[in-house]
Amino acid sequence: MLKEVEVVLVALSSPIQIGIYENSKLIKLIKSDEKSSEVLPTLYREMFNSYNVKTLFYANGPGSFMAIKISYIFLKSLSILKNIPLFATDAFYFNNNQPIKAIGKLFFVKISSEIKTLKLEMAPSMEFKLPDVLDYNEFSTTSTPAYNIGAVG
Structure with a gap:
């Protein structure tokens, strides 16, 4: 019998x-x-051969428009085809709430619960890191992408 697991994807960079x-x-x-x-x-094929995947999670933005779109379409398809719940949270959960590159000198920032853009002269160093323990309260069943396109237009 395969081990039951949850899978988290961060594909924004x-x-x-x-x-x-x-x-x-x-x-x-x-x-x-x-x-x-x-x-x-x-x-994911390797994962499904090795584990019983019971839940899917992902970072739904902000970040690369194409990366968000591919992640969402791929995971939403798996969710529907395999009847596995899909949950999402913003990328700030995975980078200790650091600014995320938008375009040029514009960066996405999260102030309280609102995501905005801010011009920064110095690009902060930032990396995404998966937590050792998932906090389910940070995720939502609203799994649609958070493109935040208006800021980059």
Whole structure:
């Protein structure tokens, strides 16, 4: 019998990170520098062969428009086809609430619960990191992408 797990995807920048969680605790971290459109099917096929995936989670933005779109379409399709719940949270959960690059000197920032853009002269260093323990309260069943396109237009 396969181990029941939850899978978290953060594909907003390179490397793509996939966390496999058992009872909310990270048990395996997978990183890839490949394009998400090329590597996600392979990685998820391997996961479904090794585990019983009971829940899907992902970072739904802000960040790369294309990365968000690919992640959402891929995971939403899996969710429907395999009848697995899909949850989402904003990317700030995975980067300790640091500014996220938008375009040029514009960065997405989260102030209270509102995501805005802010011009920053110095680009802060930022990386996404999967937590050791998932906080389910940070995720929503509203899994649609948060493109925040207006800020980059």
